[in-house]
Amino acid sequence: MTTELKQTFCSIITIGDELLIGQTIDTNSAWIAQQLNPIGIPVKRRIAVGDNKQEILDALERERNDSDIIIITGGLGPTSDDITKPVLCEYFNSGLIENAAVLKHIMSYFDKRNRPMLQSNLMQAMVPEVCEVLFNEEGTAPGMLFKEKGQVIISLPGVPNEMQYIISTHVLSYLQANFKTPNFIHRTLVTSGEGESFIAERLKDFEATLPPEIKLAYLPKINIVKLRLTATDIEEGILETHFHRLKEILHNITIIDADLELEFVLGQLLVRNQKTISVAESCTGGSIASRITSIKGSSAYFKGGIVPYSIESKQNVLEVSKDTIDRFGVVSEETVIEMAQKCREKFKSDFALSVSGYLEKKDHDNSVWIGLNSSSTKLTKKIIAPYDREKNTILVANAALNLLRLFILKQLSASS
């Protein structure tokens, strides 16, 4: 039994020529959507328009037809291409007034950084009379909230940390207090090892029996497919039941039953088992180490890494024997075995991963060897890297991190 509740929708309008010429990738919209979903406000549409008054007004007018909440980002900077504030003043027929709190904050902001202040910075303390100011502790452009005809229009700076600060501190609590929202929940399963269409084949019966309030989506990435169940207005327990069935069907290819990165999952596993790792990565050039250390608290289990990018450094720094490299080549099973072993010895870690291969299409046969070393194991895996340099780096790093994850799980299940 569901109560009748009008669904509240949000539209996101991002403003800036840089978005339309492809100079900037819009990460703000995704972040905002991630915050709004848990409080039951789905994003209806996302629109990117240029620094152009008519385009901004058109987008605003159109989105107000369909959404209750419009979040606008960008165009609030101190320079002349930033036109959002004057456009909103015109739209809401409002003059500007100086906001004392914002002015004080701007002055202290520059004072703290020991930077002189300009007239253009002071102008940021001028806000539309009819708006509610959303204080921006992280920068100088305040957010602005307008109310009209039961709708809320929120204008925020486009600088990600400033936008994020204002949403977290002011916007979410305001929306929760002012909009009644339905129960809107997601559960995500992350898998690796099977293509989208194969998973779909395995899930045919499962999909056929899903109630209409639950939707299944496939999100394929580089050698990873995420499966997402979305439910509107049903009890969490019902979603859980279906999610549990999904996990059972795909148990053999599941990485984790939450929308988390592989490096996070591996980190948790290492912490729980009090194990440490190190990495010796050649072709991935530091990106495995960099992904591991992107996780807060990784210093508890990551001892360090070596990027032996040249052949000499494989010999001189990592101390792989010249003989092994000469006989088998830098990209070989024998070399990654020795790389992982030397790495583990140097860093005194429980596990070591090693990688050596070719990531560019024209290089040789595009093959990459991955090694894993522990006190009791020498494991290797060969993979083919069919994409471009950037995607292959992700592919290989995923494969290496997952090799270690699966190995630890296998050890655990063997010892239990």
Add this chain to the structure above:
Amino acid sequence: MTTELKQTFCSIITIGDELLIGQTIDTNSAWIAQQLNPIGIPVKRRIAVGDNKQEILDALERERNDSDIIIITGGLGPTSDDITKPVLCEYFNSGLIENAAVLKHIMSYFDKRNRPMLQSNLMQAMVPEVCEVLFNEEGTAPGMLFKEKGQVIISLPGVPNEMQYIISTHVLSYLQANFKTPNFIHRTLVTSGEGESFIAERLKDFEATLPPEIKLAYLPKINIVKLRLTATDIEEGILETHFHRLKEILHNITIIDADLELEFVLGQLLVRNQKTISVAESCTGGSIASRITSIKGSSAYFKGGIVPYSIESKQNVLEVSKDTIDRFGVVSEETVIEMAQKCREKFKSDFALSVSGYLEKKDHDNSVWIGLNSSSTKLTKKIIAPYDREKNTILVANAALNLLRLFILKQLSASS
């Protein structure tokens, strides 16, 4: 003197619930815009909608009011949440027919990968009768091109490498052959060292004297500001003259006069001067090495790196003396001096960069030390990292790469 030419516009519609709930960051739109701009087709608007028939139809209808070319990505996969093809069939009132070339390709695609084929994969060879098929060598979902009333509607898979393949191979040449476009050019200057409002202050007179056909935009990033001049329908020489003035005004903070990454610029500098580098990075965890090696051909100048993430590995692997660390601490000028020196010795490179610091707000004082070592120099720099872990990593890596870049330039100018 400009000839009167109707401006051709493009709208991009991206389809997928994952875009609206923030699970996927849309990188396709930016990439597409980057390809369209050089051929004189600006993007008017970008819209993201969910896997919802009415939303897709509404977006298409609306964009056809304003744009001549509509590029749609996403929703062409083999699973049931992929509805773009049936929606387009309905919109263009078209049935499906089997395309023999696509069918053959799909069969050989699975055959080569030694994977069994499913009915859902074969269905991808069924295409709308009224469309022109854009062959997809990289995957199984073909692109589709529809013509109606002088407008072109193109539907492409959302998987980035497949979309990119079809655009590069089929779409760009088609658009160039079928649309007359005006001259539409950009020049970008990348700067570091001054905030957006300060640069704007310095550029006041410059901006005032720009002709109306040239627009200046400020694109602030983490400790980098990009300045972009966009010109429509004027001679390239005129834009060059203004861009030259811009470079002169900002010469002291310019990194490069093209929209290129710092690691690319540094790489070029190292190649030209036949110098090599290595890095010893603690808090940045491999991300400097990973950025350096993201550049094709970096093996010519990058010898390798060490990520001594633990204190023991700073001593045991990098061989920084225990005495230095005990006396001055791991985050100290003395430690990064020794880190850079040991790194250069180990990798036998001309230069070595080192980094040690705290990237999380609650850690100590958020300070990071950067060291640079060459046969004749020990240079250090202390910076404060005020953001979160991810942004601070970018900030510190930028600072380190730029420290080396400036040092090489200074050496060059002293020796010339």
